Amino acid sequence: MPKYCVYCGNPLKESDKFCIICGKPILQGIPDKEKTKLKITPEDSSRINSKKNTITEFTDDDEFLEGESNSKKKIKKGKNREATEKPLPYEVKEQMILYIDYNDIQLNKQLLIDKLKELQKSLKDPKYEYDEEYKDTINVKLDAIKTLISEFKTKEDEIKGKMEEPFIVQRIQNDIETKIFQLKNLTKEYKLHNVDKDSFEKLRDKYKEEKESLEEERENLTSGIKLWIKELKLEKTEINSERNLNKGRFHAKELPNDAFKNKEKEFETRLKKIDVKIKTLEELVK
Known part of the structure; x- marks a missing residue:
């Protein structure tokens, strides 16, 4: 028995009748009748050649080659477009940063407005009327929030003036x-x-x-x-x-x-x- 499979080169054991890698039968040790079955007959050869010819005829078809070429071109075009992605022009990116800053200011301003509304509820607290220290603390917080909202509004108007719309x-x-x-x-x-x-x-x-x-x-x-x-x-x-x-x-x-x-x-x-x-x-x- 050969030490290696003649089809794929995988090492073989004495008891192996089939290669465990490629699945091909080990010819040595198989009866002659079974070997005959495994041999390629003229008819098989003819069918194989026929299939080869069919494949050759198909691949030589002009329409098929054209379709394949077009498909490759499309894939190549897609790859090229992906590969040629370029960063944005400076002036465009500058405009986009203005839009981002504007939205960021609006978000922060809204958060402050909500906080202001929440804090204004303290004005109705009885403690606000008789506790001077509490009253001063609330007033300082209210003034600070109102100042920040005013600053955000000024900044918002400034950015709005620089934004190109649409x-x-x-x-x-x-x-x-x-x-x-x-x-x-x-x-x-x-x-x-x-x-x-x-x-x-x-x-x-x-x-x-x-x-x-x-x-x-x-x-x-x-x-x-x-x-x-x-x-x-x-x-x-x-x-x-x-x-x-x-x-x-x-x-x-x-x-x-x-x-x-x-x-x-x-x-x-x-x-x-x-x-x-x-x-x-x-x-x-x-």
Whole structure:
């Protein structure tokens, strides 16, 4: 008996009748009648050759090759587009930061307004009337919150003045819709014989070219924004990992309670800011 399988080279035992790796029978030791069964007959050879010819004929088919080529081109095109994702232009990113800051200020301002409403309930507390120290404490808190709200309002107006509205992606989308309308209207006018053929073809090509250029610009911007969103989500995942580690250290009694709570507040603030950014960016690409 051979020491190795003649088909796959797997080491064999004396008692093996089949290779445990490839499943092929071990010819030595098998009766001649069974060996004959395992031999390839002329008919089998003919069928195998027939199958080979069929495969050759199929792969030589022009339509099949063209379809495969087109499929590869599409895949390649997709890969290229993914590979050529570029960061956003500075001026666009600057505008997006303004939108993010604006939404962040609105969120903080609303939190302060809610806190102010809650604190104003203390004015109806009888203690406010007779306890001067309590009254002074409440008044100081009220003044501080009102000052912060006023500062946020000033900052909000300042940012609002710098923001370009609508955002560039929406502006481009509006321009694309305008081009679509122009193309439809041009076709309608041509069918009514209000535009000659030469003018129709020149204008049609012009509108189509402008529309395609706008679509490409929109695609590039949208791709850049989505790339930024991915980066923010990754950052969020990293912060959550740090937060879990912090919890683990606290449960292991490596961190005192106060240090743990302070760190938790820090994590919450960082995560809220990232959530505001992600939400703003997702709104801008709708």
